[in-house]
Amino acid sequence: MDNGKKKVVVTGLGAVTPIGNTAEEFGRSLVAGKSGIGRITQFDTEGFDVKIAAEVKDFDPAVWMDKKDARKMCRFTQFAVAAAAQALAQAGLLEPAEGAGPGDAPAQNKRLKSDPWRTGIVLGNGIGGFEVVSESFRKLFGTGPRRMLPLTVPMMIGNEAAGNISMIFGAKGPALTQVTACASGADALGQALDLIRSGRIDVAISGGTEACIVPFAVGGFQMLKALSTRHNDEPEKASRPFSADRDGFVLGEAAGVLVLESEEHAKARGARIVAEFAGYGATADAYHITSPDPSGEGGGRAIKFALEDAGLSPGDIQYYNAHGTSTEINDVTETKIIKYAFGDHARKLKISSTKSMTGHCIAGGGGIEAIACILAIQDGFFPPTINLDNPDPECDLDYVPNKAQYGEISAAASGNLGFGGHNGVVVFRKYKA
Numbered sequence: 001m002d003n004g005k006k007k008v009v010v011t012g013l014g015a016v017t018p019i020g021n022t023a024e025e026f027g028r029s030l031v032a033g034k035s036g037i038g039r040i041t042q043f044d045t046e047g048f049d050v051k052i053a054a055e056v057k058d059f060d061p062a063v064w065m066d067k068k069d070a071r072k073m074c075r076f077t078q079f080a081v082a083a084a085a086q087a088l089a090q091a092g093l094l095e096p097a098e099g100a101g102p103g104d105a106p107a108q109n110k111r112l113k114s115d116p117w118r119t120g121i122v123l124g125n126g127i128g129g130f131e132v133v134s135e136s137f138r139k140l141f142g143t144g145p146r147r148m149l150p151l152t153v154p155m156m157i158g159n160e161a162a163g164n165i166s167m168i169f170g171a172k173g174p175a176l177t178q179v180t181a182c183a184s185g186a187d188a189l190g191q192a193l194d195l196i197r198s199g200r201i202d203v204a205i206s207g208g209t210e211a212c213i214v215p216f217a218v219g220g221f222q223m224l225k226a227l228s229t230r231h232n233d234e235p236e237k238a239s240r241p242f243s244a245d246r247d248g249f250v251l252g253e254a255a256g257v258l259v260l261e262s263e264e265h266a267k268a269r270g271a272r273i274v275a276e277f278a279g280y281g282a283t284a285d286a287y288h289i290t291s292p293d294p295s296g297e298g299g300g301r302a303i304k305f306a307l308e309d310a311g312l313s314p315g316d317i318q319y320y321n322a323h324g325t326s327t328e329i330n331d332v333t334e335t336k337i338i339k340y341a342f343g344d345h346a347r348k349l350k351i352s353s354t355k356s357m358t359g360h361c362i363a364g365g366g367g368i369e370a371i372a373c374i375l376a377i378q379d380g381f382f383p384p385t386i387n388l389d390n391p392d393p394e395c396d397l398d399y400v401p402n403k404a405q406y407g408e409i410s411a412a413a414s415g416n417l418g419f420g421g422h423n424g425v426v427v428f429r430k431y432k433a
Contacts, residue, residue, distance in 0.1 A: 010276070015255070026371065031383070038053060038055065040218070040237060053253075054252030054360075060077040065184070076125060078211075079253070085259070093112055094111070114202065118128075121161070122192040124209070127154050162347045182360070186208075209364050242416070243392060277426070278309075279308070281424075286298075292329065292417050293421070296336030304428065306413060307427060310427040318350060352383045356384075366414070377410070382406070382407065384401065384402055411430070
């Protein structure tokens with residue numbers, strides 16, 4: 001169905017995740033049902049009930065950017081720059097700048113082939129650079145302000161990921177940051193979609209990024225009783241969305257970045273189009289600061305609005321990537337959300353939570369889960385929900401338990417729910433010229 005709106009397409013994907021540091025590696029791990037959860041290595045967990053997280057592994061920022069630049073960035077920004085470099089390279093939008101050498105990293109001395117003033121950035125980030133905040137507070141209260149890191153403020157603030165991408169690649173259109181907690185990545189993508197449709201820009205670098213596996217964040221979520229504590233000795237089993245014995249989410253870190261373009265722009269330059277970004281919907285529950293509306297109406301209406309925006313009916317969707325946090329309240333509520341939005345089709349829909357493998361990557365989740373939908377469409381597979389051995393009777397839909405399944409997917413959607421009652425949903429479909 002043609003919704004009469006300017007068509008927006010995806011031409012590049014980039015991912016830094018606990019189960020792979022490129023979109024290709026991430027996709028292979030999804031198919032394999034690989035867990036990225038293990039013991040925390042980024043700090044000493046003595047005194048913490050929580051000992052596990054889904055950390056990004058073997059990430060070397062020097063592969064993607066100049067070492068001097070990397071030292072001025074927090075981890076979440078490094079992830080975003082690396083993912084953006086991957087996505088822009090796949091899109092064919094990078095060319096060597098004057099003076100670039102053959103040994104330069106992909107994000108070093110590379111400039112955009114697109115009009116820089118018509119290329120924008122919209123990234124989601126929920127928390128910012130907590131590692132710098134924590135270290136600077138330690139020094140402030142320990143020895144005084146003169147020992148604080150000089151770049152504390154520019155490194156910690158959430159907009160610095162978008163700002164660094166702009167500076168490194170020379171994108172001079174709007175460089176925006178969306179902060180809606182765990183819905184930030186999905187909402188950033190939706191804002192980028194609207195910017196392209198409105199004609200303000202031709203190209204958007206968009207998605208989400210997060211890196212907050214630090215004592216302050218883990219301690220804060222632990223005090224909310226939100227994190228899993230039963231599986232410290234078996235970390236890969238800790239994230240158990242829709243399972244009767246789930247006991248909380250596992251904190252993760254990731255960046256997922258997409259290159260979006262108007263169809264006219266992509267076709268004019270002969271780009272390879274990987275999917276159509278068909279629709280976006282957003283609502284607020286107006287209910288509670290940490291809990292979703294138990295009726296499911298808020299999240300359900302966000303799905304309905306996204307489908308309407310895409311010009312699709314519930315029956316046109318074959319796969320739904322659920323928020324699926326593995327918390328007691330979310331998973332039951334999300335089952336209601338899906339039933340509210342999809343009606344009778346909810347029983348035929350393939351649904352999964354890839355957080356069972358990646359943990360909950362906050363704003364990064366919206367980016368990598370959108371990529372999971374696109375890869376599923378491309379390769380014809382339904383990512384599994386691992387650790388689903390004992391389903392909650394109240395979560396009675398098809399959550400693709402434990403092993404990937406295969407089939408034709410013409411359209412897929414991904415939903416994210418954030419503290420504050422934010423609901424963001426994005427819809428992708430197989431591209432047809």
